[in-house]
Amino acid sequence: MLMEVKKSLKLMGFYFKFNLSAVMEYRVSFLMQCFGMALNNSAFIFFWWILFNNVNIIGGYGFTDVMMLWAISSASFGLCFITFGNVNQITRMILNGELDTYLLQPKDPLINILCSKTIISAWGDTLYGIILFFFIKGFNIKAFGLFLLFIITGALIFASVLVTIHALSFYSGNTEGIAQLTTEFLISFTIYPEGIFKGGLRYVLYTLIPAAFMVYMPARIISNFSLPMLFSVLAVAVMWIIIAYTAFYKGLKKYESGNLIINKL
Structure with a gap:
């Protein structure tokens, strides 16, 4: 098991280097898109600053608390699609029979699929989230170490939830719409104060849409360290990885090859 994990990490590292070198071939375009996205996200700081000038507390959160949510959420989302850029293409590949190429390679098919592209x-x-963190916390080494850990766990949970949803395509056909809706829910719920969500919705944030383990609990741990909460976040990340792997590989047994070569003939 440990050997398989090492192989997967090595493959992910290879793809990361390859994808980075590929995008850096068009350096100007790469930098323009990066800074353009960071600048676009920065507009929301101004929105929240105006809002908190009129209201001191929202759902138990102050301005810097909300900015920390944004920092973790943005960096986690970014890291997910930097590393697992193909995650939203899984349903299309399943329906079009495009998994054959990956299944024939002597590597973990799921890791191979996910990491073969970057956004x-x-x-x-990710850059925006990191800059925002330093804006809030300054050069706090301990806090930044926790921040890096939580953007990794957040990215893994994000990707695992999406893989699980896309894997349903093996059974029920096109689930791209559900996956897109799940993505929007995950983003929306992780950038607003937890306190504004009431009733049964709060349970959803800790179960079906694990926003609490992606952002809310990590933000609390960074502000006020708690070892049990840290273990909870790590455990949930591992749990979602197992769920995603199980859903994908069980579904893969129902996969029908696209026979693309035959179709072209």
């Missing part, structure tokens, strides 16, 4: 604008989201 350039996602680098801007």
Whole structure:
């Protein structure tokens, strides 16, 4: 098991270097998209600053608390699509029978699929999140170490939830719409104060849409360290990875090859 994890990490590292070198071939375009996305996200700081000038507390959160949510959420989202850029293409590949190429290679098919592409604008989201963190916390080494850990766990949870949704395509056909809706829910719920969500919706944030483990609990841990909460976040990240792997590989047994070569003939 440990050997398989090492192989997967090595493959992810290879793809990361390859994708980075590929996008850097068009350096000007890469930098423009990165800074353009970071600048676009920065507009929301102004919005929240105006809002908190009129209201001191929203759902138990102050201005810097909300900015920390944005920093973790943005950097996690960015890292997810930097590393797992193909995650939203899984349904299309399943329906079009395009998984054959990956299944024939002597590597983990799921990691191979996910990491074979990067989204350039996602680098801007990650850059924005990191800059925003330093704006809030300054050069706090301990806090930044936790921040880096949580953007990794956040990215893994994000990708795992999407893989699980896309894997349903093996059974029920096109689930791209559900995956897109899930993405919007995850983003929306992670950038607003937890306190504004009431009733049963709060349970959803800790279960079906694990926004609490992606952003809310990490933000609390950075502000006020708690070892049990840290273990909870790590455990949920591992749990979602297992769910995603199980859903994908069980569904893969139902996959029908696209026979693309035959179709072209």
